[in-house]
Amino acid sequence: MIVVRAVKTEDLDALVSLAQETGPGLTTFKPDRDALAARIERASKTMEGRAAPYEAGYFFVMEDTATHDVAGVCGIEAQVGLEQPFYNYRVSTVVHASQELGVWTKMSLLNISHDLTGYAEVCSLFLSPRYRAHGVGGLLSRSRFMFMAQFRHCFPERLCAELRGHFDLDGTSPFWRAVGSHFYQIDFNAADYLSAHGRKSFLAELMPRYPVYADLLPQEAQDVIGRTHRDTAPARKMLEAEGLRYQGHVDIFDAGPVLECYVSDLRTVRESVVVPVAIGAPADADGVRSLVSNTSMLGFRVGMAPGGVEAGAMRLSADDAAALEVREGDLVRVLMSSNKPKKD
């Protein structure tokens, strides 16, 4: 079974080698041993309740229990912006009108904002290209919502997800060219790297402090405000299916959208149920599959199992139950898939 579970200290080697698969471009997950070790340590502290609010962050790995191959990672920051400010542009509307002249114009204004301060953030998702099939991407992404559903008290009212913005085929960002590049003497990748390594607020200090009239920017830059990178489109779809929405916040560098939602409105939170486990061969599932997680924090595990809740219980095969580290009668959280199953 492929499970997503809380990260452990012993995962360090596997994470370093997994990070080597990222290649250039993705800057949030680099094969930097010290940084990864620190990330694991921070996640452990958080789950053990030893982390201060500003540093609390969860980190999960995807593992094939048959091979112990670590194939993906994802994370949740409990509350962003409590240490270094969390910067975004808020796209707001201004109307300039004069009755005297019969003029009425509506414009977009980009305001530097810290609106999302204190939000939880789902982040750092990476799945090895070797596993990009069979719906495990959905499992990896949703595992975080299963975790949040189970441990609501550890999270604030709302959450967000930053998505990578649109880039031209030559790998440059039209928004960066039109805005950020004028305020720095470094290129986007350098800025992005610093940003991913906790230096974003240094960078943000250099950005325009006054609102920027989006309508005065070159058309190509206006067009990409809130637009997602083509590689990120599937991730956006998945998050939107979960209930997250673009509400007018974008990244200050590439204008990629920030999706937002109340935790209580997440589909997983609304629709998942907690039921006891019944061990045994699942009945004919008729293609129905469910996300199933245990209810332990330190030993958190979530996987995809055939069937759904029936007669107030979730029937799991002995192997799946072992993979999720649950026994007969233990409580599990279940989210039944509403999608039509794919034909293999």
Next chain:
Amino acid sequence: MLFVRPGRLSDLDALAQMARAAQPVLHSLPHDRRELEARVALSEDSFRAQVDFPGEEVYLFVLEDSETGKLLGTASIVAAAGYAEPFYVFRNDALIHASRELHVNRKIHALTMSHELTGMSRLAGFYIDPSLRGDAAAHLLSRARMMYIAANRRRFTPEVFSLLLGVTDEAGTSPFWEAVGRKFFGRDFAQIEIASGGRSRTFIAEVMPSYPLYVPLLPDEAQRVIGEPNEKALLSYDIHLEEGFEPDRFVDIFDAGPVLTAQVDRSACVRFNETKTVRETNDSALRDGRDSRESCAYLVASNREGDFRCVLAELPSGRGQDAPLAGHARAALDVMHGDAVRCVLLHRGAREEEGQDPNDIGSESFSAPRNHHSGDRR
């Protein structure tokens, strides 16, 4: 001989003709005859009035040829720009974006709507007959205003400004307007220019940007023309610089044309003013004098019983107390032997003399380098 004097109601026909000929429209020279008449009447009152501090006054001057009696130009001073209403310009601010951690230190220019010039005296309404040859008449008409200000300090603010036409392309389109104003107004520049009737209408506040505009974020075409004078205004621009005006602190909100400012104390007409005594001479004597001694062109102004006059005359250079003036010059100035006149060297070619002006502030330009600053266009 050309001379500058206050406009009179009897000049109305000629002024109306100039108003129609002026391109683009001069707000201080209304097309409507009634408005124009009111304007000239206000000017007559203003010249006559006892003024202790600047208010609603408007001073309208005309350029007359004493031989033909023909009027060949006009120029005005508005005592307090935007009197009773704010006068809008963009202030050119330099913002420093610096980060020690990132070894970055950048100066970013931003244009901010400003009312700073409200209430300040403004040179305006300049029109000169295109048939006049050479630059001398333009110098005389434009700078006569500063001669008047220098002699009547209480009527004006200690700092004065002047707004010049910005750059437009062959089709008459302003690249700055296209990049900025159009986005807010959704109209052609000319339409708004006419509707606005000046830079002090309140609708500007309703429609124009209330936040600063970062210059580097504007299209290149728009950036290039910020603070640049229109070709038609180049001579005016140079005349202002020669008088001691400084560019670059402000630009126009519509076409980003230069807004030049001057501390009257530091202007040429005040700093280099020499009061001289008129001495009668005749034309041939002057001509002889020119041959034997060095002579230079001077702005010469009289203010006999409040009737201001200004001419250009050749006077012996040097610090002599005498102003030998020929008959036609004395007539134009309405002065006699022994009267005092204000004299200012027209071209202080000697920029090297006495501790250079701190005009260097002018080097703080917006974007593209400007060539015509240094170029002597004479």
